[in-house]
Amino acid sequence: MSIPVLKFGGTSVGSPERMEEVARLIDDGQTKIVVLSAVSGTTNKLLDLGETIRVQQIESASIKLNALREEYRAFVETLLAGSHLIEQGYSICKSIFDEMERLLWVNSFAAGHEKWILAQGELISTKLFQLYLETLSMRSVLLPALNFMRIDEHDEPDLEWIGERLQQELAPYNKQHGVYFITQGYICRNAQGEVDNLKRGGSDYSATLIGAALKSSEIQIWTDIDGIHNNDPRVVQNTRPIRQVSYREAAELAYFGAKILHPTCVIPAEERQVPIRLKNTFKPKEHGTLISEESSGLAVTAIAAKDGITAIRIQSGRMLHAYGFLRRVFEVFERHRTPIDMITTSEVSVSLTIDQSSQLKQIVAELEKFSEVNVDRDQSIICIVGDLLAEHTEVTRHIFEALENVPLRMVSYGGSQNNISLLVARDQRDTALRSLHQHLFTKPTAGDALLMA
Ligand code: ASP
Numbered sequence: 188m189s190i191p192v193l194k195f196g197g198t199s200v201g202s203p204e205r206m207e208e209v210a211r212l213i214d215d216g217q218t219k220i221v222v223l224s225a226v227s228g229t230t231n232k233l234l235d236l237g238e239t240i241r242v243q244q245i246e247s248a249s250i251k252l253n254a255l256r257e258e259y260r261a262f263v264e265t266l267l268a269g270s271h272l273i274e275q276g277y278s279i280c281k282s283i284f285d286e287m288e289r290l291l292w293v294n295s296f297a298a299g300h301e302k303w304i305l306a307q308g309e310l311i312s313t314k315l316f317q318l319y320l321e322t323l324s325m326r327s328v329l330l331p332a333l334n335f336m337r338i339d340e341h342d343e344p345d346l347e348w349i350g351e352r353l354q355q356e357l358a359p360y361n362k363q364h365g366v367y368f369i370t371q372g373y374i375c376r377n378a379q380g381e382v383d384n385l386k387r388g389g390s391d392y393s394a395t396l397i398g399a400a401l402k403s404s405e406i407q408i409w410t411d412i413d414g415i416h417n418n419d420p421r422v423v424q425n426t427r428p429i430r431q432v433s434y435r436e437a438a439e440l441a442y443f444g445a446k447i448l449h450p451t452c453v454i455p456a457e458e459r460q461v462p463i464r465l466k467n468t469f470k471p472k473e474h475g476t477l478i479s480e481e482s483s484g485l486a487v488t489a490i491a492a493k494d495g496i497t498a499i500r501i502q503s504g505r506m507l508h509a510y511g512f513l514r515r516v517f518e519v520f521e522r523h524r525t526p527i528d529m530i531t532t533s534e535v536s537v538s539l540t541i542d543q544s545s546q547l548k549q550i551v552a553e554l555e556k557f558s559e560v561n562v563d564r565d566q567s568i569i570c571i572v573g574d575l576l577a578e579h580t581e582v583t584r585h586i587f588e589a590l591e592n593v594p595l596r597m598v599s600y601g602g603s604q605n606n607i608s609l610l611v612a613r614d615q616r617d618t619a620l621r622s623l624h625q626h627l628f629t630k631p632t633a634g635d636a637l638l639m640a
């Protein structure tokens with residue numbers, strides 16, 4: 188079945204007016220699966236509510252819950268104004284919030300209850316949206332994500348299972364045309380069958396899992412910006428959306444801070460070769476960014492930065508001509524379940540970076556048993572992504588020219604065909620991004636045609 192999947196994030200459904208716009212955008216008479224996030228801000232409020240109940244601040248939790256009731260009452264009032272379905276809208280919210288209220292009084296409030304609360308954001312947004320489509324007489328069906336979205340005991344989605352269950356859910360409508368299937372992003376069941384989620388920002392992942400499981404024609408991720416930009420628009424002027432990138436390039440960019448896409452969500456789409464298109468709800472006619480097999484064809488596609496990085500230098504005479512040293516180093520990180528992002532080595536030392544520093548003290552203490560350790564906090568990784576960087580020798584020249592005055596803490600080149608990563612102090616990040624942008628995108632010289640779009 189080749190049904191396209193369209194995902195709309197929290198801002199796209201963040202107000203009744205935005206929801207109306209989404210209804211207009213999907214209304215072309217073609218069957219599609221529409222994946223929605225919670226209304227923007229709701230997941231944070233639910234997270235806060237869950238924590239407040241967990242620490243037994245019942246009065247405060249009750250105030251927070253009532254604020255949510257009011258917020259959704261006003262939402263329904265505007266979205267369904269004048270419609271005969273308005274009472275149904277109120278009652279959807281009432282039953283969800285009443286259920287939450289019961290949780291204020293349970294004796295053993297547990298992690299499972301918190302996850303259940305978190306799941307209600309997507310459940311409300313999809314139910315209200317589907318009701319709204321009914322008021323417009325748009326043929327729509329709610330597909331409960333909890334019936335088909337599942338993660339296994341390692342928190343990995345079970346694509347085969349998801350595909351089978353989805354087919355079962357869709358089967359009754361096989362012969363019908365122009366059906367809008369509405370489903371929740373983010374939420375799922377875990378291996379024990381409990382309500383769980385795909386982690387914050389996981390609605391993109393839901394959409395790509397559904398698209399991959401059904402081998403859809405296309406997965407569209409609708410947000411409030413026009414695709415992946417070739418540099419950070421908050422820092423650099425004159426950035427442009429990239430028209431087309433490969434799955435590999437997109438994965439690198441998503442990981443390194445191009446906040447538009449959840450990094451893991453490229454994997455299922457690539458596995459099943461389903462293209463992902465990033466679109467802007469505010470400018471629906473714009474091309475956006477297409478992520479597929481086809482790379483950008485540019486030597487340098489984009490530049491992105493990731494902050495909050497800690498660099499660790501590990502030095503030891505024992506590393507000289509020795510084997511097994513790196514294994515010992517890596518084992519320390521493994522024991523503390525801390526992923527390593529960048530690595531550079533010399534004969535007697537190795538530098539690496541982490542972005543989760545909760546275990547840093549313990550890690551350093553263990554490393555110090557066999558080496559000298561230096562830690563630099565507050566670093567930023569700058570990642571330059573492109574196609575076959577090594578063949579374009581002029582690119583490295585431009586990079587180093589651009590960073591003439593920026594101290595480089597680490598340089599990682601050759602790890603993949605698509606990425607050059609540099610580590611700089613956080614306070615050098617903006618200078619580096621701007622200068623790289625100028626040298627790589629706006630200053631072509633003879634022979635550099637490939638650097639430009
Ligand atoms: N609502 C969830 C969140 O805010 C999932 C998502 O929007 O993608 O993280």
Ligand code: MG
Binds near residue numbers: 196197388390391
């Ligand atoms: Mg998001």
